[in-house]
Amino acid sequence: MLIVGIAGGTGSGKTTVVNKIMEVFPDNQVVVLPQDAYYRDNAGISLEERQKINFDHPASVEFSLLTEHLKRLKEGMQVEMPVYSFLTCLRQKETVAVKPARVVLVEGILILTDPELREMLDIKVFVDADADDRLGRVIRRDIIERGRTVMMVLERYNKTVKPSHLQFIEPSKRYADIIIPGGGENQVGIEVLISIIDKHLMKEKS
Numbered sequence: 001m002l003i004v005g006i007a008g009g010t011g012s013g014k015t016t017v018v019n020k021i022m023e024v025f026p027d028n029q030v031v032v033l034p035q036d037a038y039y040r041d042n043a044g045i046s047l048e049e050r051q052k053i054n055f056d057h058p059a060s061v062e063f064s065l066l067t068e069h070l071k072r073l074k075e076g077m078q079v080e081m082p083v084y085s086f087l088t089c090l091r092q093k094e095t096v097a098v099k100p101a102r103v104v105l106v107e108g109i110l111i112l113t114d115p116e117l118r119e120m121l122d123i124k125v126f127v128d129a130d131a132d133d134r135l136g137r138v139i140r141r142d143i144i145e146r147g148r149t150v151m152m153v154l155e156r157y158n159k160t161v162k163p164s165h166l167q168f169i170e171p172s173k174r175y176a177d178i179i180i181p182g183g184g185e186n187q188v189g190i191e192v193l194i195s196i197i198d199k200h201l202m203k204e205k206s
Contacts, residue, residue, distance in 0.1 A: 008127030016184025035108020056164030
């Protein structure tokens with residue numbers, strides 16, 4: 001099993017990179033564990049308090065569960081991945097069954113900040129993008145998917161997203177084996193990554 005970590009700032013184009021990888025490899029050969037699924041459950045606090053959570057801080061992610069799930073997949077066992085709602089800031093009751101596959105893509109802004117998780121990644125990728133481009137994508141996404149207004153997005157960006165990016169996410173770039181500048185628009189960078197994954201899989205076969 002090949003475990004590929006795909007990190008990068010909020011709105012950098014990580015999901016685009018993941019989708020382009022999944023288009024290339026046959027069905028059932030690639031599974032994705034998004035960091036977003038592993039945000040801590042915050043049932044013990046009010047909705048108002050939950051909406052103040054800094055989702056760009058490593059403490060907001062249950063990395064121990066994510067690494068445990070990766071270990072189980074490596075051992076050939078199915079895992080039940082949590083489902084997280086950004087509208088309620090809670091884990092849902094339902095889970096998603098994830099079966100072992102030849103390639104596991106772990107995608108998220110903070111995945112290179114956790115030492116134990118980093119150790120498990122065979123290939124570490126950082127998707128780099130201009131801060132203004134990232135902000136534009138975040139505004140569009142948060143309005144459409146998370147029910148926020150432009151003012152709410154900008155306030156959150158200045159209060160938590162930007163400071164946390166500079167404190168945690170940008171410094172984690174030094175752990176990357178591959179940096180893809182220009183985000184999901186960098187077709188050449190994505191093709192290089194795909195060829196490296198393909199090479200690893202061929203090596204596994206032989």
